[in-house]
Amino acid sequence: MRVLVTGGAGFIGSHLCExxxxxxxxxxxxxxxxxxxxxxxxxxxxxxxxxLQRADLSTLELRGLVARSDRVFHLAAVVGVxxxxxxxxxxxxTNVAGARAVFAAAAQACVPCLFASSSEVYGxxxxxxxxxxxxxxxxxxxxxxxxYARSKVRGEELARELLGGARVPVVVARLFNVVGPRxxxxxxxxxxxxxxxxxxxxxxxxxxxxxxxRTFLHVRDAxxxxxxxxxxxxxxxxxxxxxxxxxxxxxxxxxxVRRTTGSCSQIRRIDPAEAYGRPVDDLPRRSPDxxxxxxxxxxxxxHSLEDAIRSLVAHRESAAALAG
Numbered sequence: 001m002r003v004l005v006t007g008g009a010g011f012i013g014s015h016l017c018e019x020x021x022x023x024x025x026x027x028x029x030x031x032x033x034x035x036x037x038x039x040x041x042x043x044x045x046x047x048x049x050x051x052l053q054r055a056d057l058s059t060l061e062l063r064g065l066v067a068r069s070d071r072v073f074h075l076a077a078v079v080g081v082x083x084x085x086x087x088x089x090x091x092x093x094t095n096v097a098g099a100r101a102v103f104a105a106a107a108q109a110c111v112p113c114l115f116a117s118s119s120e121v122y123g124x125x126x127x128x129x130x131x132x133x134x135x136x137x138x139x140x141x142x143x144x145x146x147x148y149a150r151s152k153v154r155g156e157e158l159a160r161e162l163l164g165g166a167r168v169p170v171v172v173a174r175l176f177n178v179v180g181p182r183x184x185x186x187x188x189x190x191x192x193x194x195x196x197x198x199x200x201x202x203x204x205x206x207x208x209x210x211x212x213x214r215t216f217l218h219v220r221d222a223x224x225x226x227x228x229x230x231x232x233x234x235x236x237x238x239x240x241x242x243x244x245x246x247x248x249x250x251x252x253x254x255x256x257v258r259r260t261t262g263s264c265s266q267i268r269r270i271d272p273a274e275a276y277g278r279p280v281d282d283l284p285r286r287s288p289d290x291x292x293x294x295x296x297x298x299x300x301x302x303h304s305l306e307d308a309i310r311s312l313v314a315h316r317e318s319a320a321a322l323a324g
Contacts, residue, residue: 080187
C-alpha cells in the first residue's frame with residue numbers, strides 16, 4: 001500500500017510514518033519544515049520504503065502524488081497558541097488552503113483521506129464529555145485565539161463538500177491533547193514545557209488557577225487510532241474523537257510531572273497574559289466522548305500519562321547526547 005502523509009516531519013506525523021512503515025506501507029511524507037523537523041524522521045529516512053519531499057501544499061501540484069497513493073493522511077497545519085496569536089491570517093490561509101488542495105486532489109483520484117482536526121472545534125463550552133454530534137462553538141470572531149479552531153471547522157466542511165460530495169470515504173479525527181516524545185514546548189504545548197522546567201529545576205509554570213482540566217493521549221496510541229480509522233474507513237464522511245480517557249487538572253498534571261521526574265521544582269501559577277503578552281481564553285474543561293471510536297476500533301489507550309512523561313524525558317536525554 002502506498003500512503004501519503006502531509007505534515008510527515010511533525011510530531012504526530014513522524015510517529016504515523018513510522019507506524020505505517022512497520023505495517024509494510026510505502027510512505028511519502030510532505031512537509032515544508034516550518035515546524036516539522038528532519039530529526040523527527042531520523043529512523044524513517046533510513047528506510048527503503050520511505051521518502052520525504054519538502055513542499056508547500058498551497059503551491060505544490062498534488063494531483064499526481066495523490067493519484068499514485070492508496071490512502072492520504074492530511075496532518076499538515078499551523079499549530080500552537082503562540083504561532084496562532086502571532087499570525088492569525090497565516091494560520092487561516094495555510095490551514096484552509098492546504099485542506100482544500102489535498103481534498104480536491106483526493107476527490108478527483110477517489111482516494112480515501114483522513115483529516116486531522118482538533119478538539120478546538122468544540123470551542124469554549126464546558127459541558128463535557130464532547131460528542132461528535134455536538135454543536136461547534138468557536139468563540140468570538142474578534143479574538144485571534146479562535147482562528148485555529150475556525151480553520152479546522154472549515155477544513156471539516158471542505159472534507160464533507162469535496163470528498164463526501166464525491167462519495168469518497170473521508171475520516172475526520174478530532175484530536176485531544178496528544179503527547180509524547182518529539183513534542184516541543186516552544187509553541188505553547190503544556191506537557192513538554194512542564195517536563196523541561198522540571199528537569200531544569202525551574203519553576204513549573206501553571207497558567208491561571210490550574211483547575212482547568214484536560215485529557216492526554218500518548219502519541220503511539222493516537223497514531224494507531226488514526227491508522228485503524230483509515231485502514232477500513234466508514235462510508236461517507238465520518239467524525240471521530242481521538243483522545244485520552246482520564247480527565248485531570250493542569251495543576252495535577254504539574255504534580256504528576258514533578259513526581260515522575262523526581263524534580264524538586266516549585267509549581268508557580270502565572271497569568272496567561274504574562275506568557276502570551278495578551279489576554280487569552282483558557283477553557284475550563286476539555287474531555288472527549290470516545291464511544292464512537294471504541295465501537296468502531298475497540299479502542300483503548302495502552303500507554304499511561306506517566307509513560308508519556310518518561311518518554312519525553314528519555315527523548316530529551318537522547319537529543320542531548322547526540323548534540324554533545
